[in-house]
Amino acid sequence: MPLDAFVDEAMTLFSREPTPKEILVERVRFLHWAERDGRFDQAVEMLNAH
Structure with missing residues (x-):
């Protein structure tokens, strides 16, 4: 996963209210x-x- 895509997705998850207890990008679910x-x-x- 490209770093920029990871950071964008992770920051979107961090901005949710309430902040999730665990931050998992979709690719690792x-x-x-x-x-x-x-x-x-x-x-x-x-x-x-791979």
Whole structure:
């Protein structure tokens, strides 16, 4: 993810009212609950494939 796009998205999330307890850009959401949802191995494979 290009740095400018990351910063823009993160700053948009920080500006929400109320400020979210956790700042996660959309691109990493698939990792957030991967272990809980039984997708951990799949997520690791996706990361290692690139």
